[in-house]
Amino acid sequence: MTTAINVLQALLLILGAPLVTGIVGKIKAAIQRRQGASIWRPYAEIAKLFRKEDLVPPSASWVFRFAPKVLFATAVCAVAFVPVLQPSALLGSRGDFFFLVYLLALGRFFLSLGALDGGSAFGGMGASRDALISTLAEAPFLLGLVAVSIMSAHADIPGIVMWTLQRNVFDISAVHILAFTSLAMVVLAETGRMPVDNPTTHLELTMIHEGMVLEYSGPSLALVEWASAIKLHAMLALLISLFGPWGMASTVSVWGIAAALLLYLAKLTALMILLALVESVVAKLRMYLVPDFLGVASAVSALAVIFTTLVKR
Amino acid sequence: MGLVAIATAKFLGSFSVFLFLTVLLMVVARRISTSVLLFSLQSAIITAEVFAMGVREKLAAAYVVGALVLLIKVIAIPYAFFRLVDRLKSPRDVKASTTPTQSVFIAGAMIYLSYAAVHSFGQTVHVPEDALAAAVALILTGSFLMVSRKKALMQMLGLLVLENGIFLAALITTFGMPLVIEIGIFFDILVGLLLMGIFTFRIRDTFDHLDVSKLRRLRG
Numbered sequence: 304m305t306t307a308i309n310v311l312q313a314l315l316l317i318l319g320a321p322l323v324t325g326i327v328g329k330i331k332a333a334i335q336r337r338q339g340a341s342i343w344r345p346y347a348e349i350a351k352l353f354r355k356e357d358l359v360p361p362s363a364s365w366v367f368r369f370a371p372k373v374l375f376a377t378a379v380c381a382v383a384f385v386p387v388l389q390p391s392a393l394l395g396s397r398g399d400f401f402f403l404v405y406l407l408a409l410g411r412f413f414l415s416l417g418a419l420d421g422g423s424a425f426g427g428m429g430a431s432r433d434a435l436i437s438t439l440a441e442a443p444f445l446l447g448l449v450a451v452s453i454m455s456a457h458a459d460i461p462g463i464v465m466w467t468l469q470r471n472v473f474d475i476s477a478v479h480i481l482a483f484t485s486l487a488m489v490v491l492a493e494t495g496r497m498p499v500d501n502p503t504t505h506l507e508l509t510m511i512h513e514g515m516v517l518e519y520s521g522p523s524l525a526l527v528e529w530a531s532a533i534k535l536h537a538m539l540a541l542l543i544s545l546f547g548p549w550g551m552a553s554t555v556s557v558w559g560i561a562a563a564l565l566l567y568l569a570k571l572t573a574l575m576i577l578l579a580l581v582e583s584v585v586a587k588l589r590m591y592l593v594p595d596f597l598g599v600a601s602a603v604s605a606l607a608v609i610f611t612t613l614v615k616r
Numbered sequence: 617m618g619l620v621a622i623a624t625a626k627f628l629g630s631f632s633v634f635l636f637l638t639v640l641l642m643v644v645a646r647r648i649s650t651s652v653l654l655f656s657l658q659s660a661i662i663t664a665e666v667f668a669m670g671v672r673e674k675l676a677a678a679y680v681v682g683a684l685v686l687l688i689k690v691i692a693i694p695y696a697f698f699r700l701v702d703r704l705k706s707p708r709d710v711k712a713s714t715t716p717t718q719s720v721f722i723a724g725a726m727i728y729l730s731y732a733a734v735h736s737f738g739q740t741v742h743v744p745e746d747a748l749a750a751a752v753a754l755i756l757t758g759s760f761l762m763v764s765r766k767k768a769l770m771q772m773l774g775l776l777v778l779e780n781g782i783f784l785a786a787l788i789t790t791f792g793m794p795l796v797i798e799i800g801i802f803f804d805i806l807v808g809l810l811l812m813g814i815f816t817f818r819i820r821d822t823f824d825h826l827d828v829s830k831l832r833r834l835r836g
Contacts (some may be wrong), residue, residue, distance in 0.1 A: 435769075437639065474829035475633065475634045476633065477636055477727075477746070480634065480636065480637055481637075481640075482631050484637060484640075595716050595717065598715075598716065598717035598720075599644050599716050599717055599719075599720050600723050602717055602724060603640065603720060603724075605724075606720075606724040606727070606728075609724070609728060610728075610731075613728070613731045613732075615736075
């Protein structure tokens, strides 16, 4: 039964991912007083791309074809570590959070390789910028998770979530607030969201993620788009499970799972509204200010680790 | 009723941790208006703490003080600041003399320091440690803001953050000062702000800018 629910929550993260992208787009449109595209558009787009021909530049090697598949595979694999409805996950304690971070890093690495292999100038530019951002985002991502794991004395994510579940909502400590702040900033950088990268543009010379996927078409592009949607959804789910898991079903029962699902959707909606607000209010940073942004995130996460020595457990 | 008591106790203790967040954000804020908004948020958290204290200690005076904090620090002062920024027509950036990352580290060190300073005190006297540490951290970062920002407006804001810290420390250790003194302090702040507002206008009229680091010579 537990395994069945684990499979269910992994499927929820994978299949619900395009919907999350669609809803964030819709909320942003509403904030900008536009009607906006349907929230189901990402599904239609992925389905359409899967039916199209896969065009490969003549100069590209096998790496170009291979990269989207690795990206998608790492994203799906990462999903198996994130608890959603109950404090356990499909691959749960088989790997710790370091594994999760570097799984995502592996996907980014291959996407950069594919972009370089595609041979277009935009691909190389996007890849070099993405390398800079992911290098700088790695430290706060890891340190934020390290802080939370020191607090709970667990290295696997379900263990951390289990520990947090036994706590009271009012028992939040400085460590959790600092770690949440830095991880939220990392989510913006890792998923290519507004202050760091603009997810809606193909035209600006400032594009990072879009520049990298410019040469991809057909099923490969569909995999890349779907993988980045999964990544966004998984990161948001990770934030929810690490910092607000209350309401998860600790014992397996139909009603408990249903309640957990409803609560998860409510928390996810709140996070999506927050994300859309941030994206509408904040202006995109100049490329040379991004290290400052991530420097602040690193400083905050380093503080979170230092604070674990102060806070009573 | 038991639930309310638990909630207020927890609120007084753990919720002051959010004050650290406002301080950290204020230190990295790039624009004056963002800093003012953060100050307003910070004062709102302090207002909530005053009300929580009123509920816990059953003090009627605390509600009056809470209402005063809400009116003056959450609404009136930020509004006055926005008007001032508008009227002065000076550039919007804060002109920090440290980079954001440096500022975060300095603010972080100050928060750590305040925890370390409060730690021994908190065990002998029965006060919520988080809240008292937050108060000391507000005092320290308020002075840091005054030292590291070159705009006269930001120095006013730093002073107000410092004052917030002193207010919070008084609230946590002695359940707030007597009502008459509290009202006196609020008038002090208001008059002080008025004077500083006039003074910034004079600085701008005489020197054509608000950059304090360029005030080197006396001018009539």
